[in-house]
Amino acid sequence: EAGVVQSPRYKIIEKKQPVAFWCNPISGHNTLYWYRQNLGQGPELLIRYENEEAVDDSQLPKDRFSAERLKGVDSTLKIQPAELGDSAVYLCASSRPGTGVREQFFGPGTRLTVL
């Protein structure tokens, strides 16, 4: 089966600019996650979707971050405006129904650099 697809792989922007990341999960995976990973750290959950519903967005900085998952498939994560501290790798993951706390499938990530 095809894996989780993310684009772009790399993005360099200046602070205060907007940026968007796109994710296409594995077919049939109804749960989608967005994580942020800083260098030398584990992934930190930003938001989790069950189908098109955001069921856990407690860690999403809502003043500048937004996400959507229209039709319960693809998802977009947006930052506006970006800050220097947002430089990180943004990972998208998906999982089969009921198995996400055991096994998640990750995309290659988008490495964001904010100058």
Added chain:
Amino acid sequence: GQSLEQPSEVTAVEGAIVQINCTYQTSGFYGLSWYQQHDGGAPTFLSYNGLDGLEETGRFSSFLSRSDSYGYLLLQELQMKDSASYFCAVREESNYQLIWGAGTKLIIKP
């Protein structure tokens, strides 16, 4: 609070056996997962322990002791391609979220 502790770096020799430990402190516990991540790559699932004991998958094994809030990942017959970071992650019983450790960088020398 919630915390997972694992060594930041472990060095081993090709062909040897290495153990990566993980201790956790969480409000409730559901299961312990292990992931591998090569530099610049995506985390990939290795193993899961929901009950005490040993789970074996090829050259990799994972162990859990819930009474000690402790688990480990055992890698046997080390190969150069095993050089990567290894993360333990815990699901708390109270929610559906995975809490991740900071990762252990495994360095393998010929």
